[in-house]
Amino acid sequence: MMQRLSLFNFPVDPLDLEGVVERLEGWMGSFDPHTVITLNPEIVIQAEEEDAELAQVIRAADLVSADGVGIVWAVKKMLDVDLPGRASGIDIVTRLMERQGANLRVFFLGGKPGIAELAARNSSEKYGVQIAGFDHGYFKDDGNEDLKLAEKIRAAYPHLLITSLGAGRQEKFNHRHRNRLKVPIMIGAGGTLDVLSGTVERAPEWTQKMKVEWAYRILGDRKRWNRFPRLMKFAMRVQNAKPIEKK
Structure with missing residues (x-):
């Protein structure tokens, strides 16, 4: 297996979708928290030029996948390395649920009120996963509301936390509370809950x-x-x- 790469001083793990999911499956029975970030061109620029905290969070992540052709192209052009594939948030989440089914307990966090609940119900029906819990993304990161939410998630004992709070905020939430959450797999997954809820369709x-x-x-x-x-x-x-x- 290739070693972790560095693109613009950000890590990239040279894994395709199956490789990413297999690693996550290895973490499922762990008591150690792990953060997953899906790196794309937008978040690279956001972190490097606009958000120093986000840059630190990306560098501290346990797994950073190439989300999109832009990262694959950049790695080839700058590092002369052919990545085995890409792994987006929605693909990682759905593939893990497909493979694990009822063995997987999932907490769904993010979106407007009602979206996370609908995503949870649909995922349970389609993939057979256990619903550990759900909550919307309209809370304050003020050390009060976010702490209460972190405690709620920890008490639900999920294997997987899908955090869909928008690029930057979702990664920071997972990193900031990782030791409190104690969730084996925490992934910032953008609009994944909108897709899982059926309110937004994926591109053709x-x-x-x-x-x-x-x-x-x-x-x-x-x-x-x-x-x-x-x-x-x-x-x-x-x-x-x-x-x-x-x-």
């Missing part, structure tokens, strides 16, 4: 196969248009970066 399968899912989402949703500058900035940085010479 052809966009995933052609590796243009990111473009389809941005062009089809005006709310995502403000993310485009980060994508362009990442692309320019990779294009202008000097490749690392192999010894």
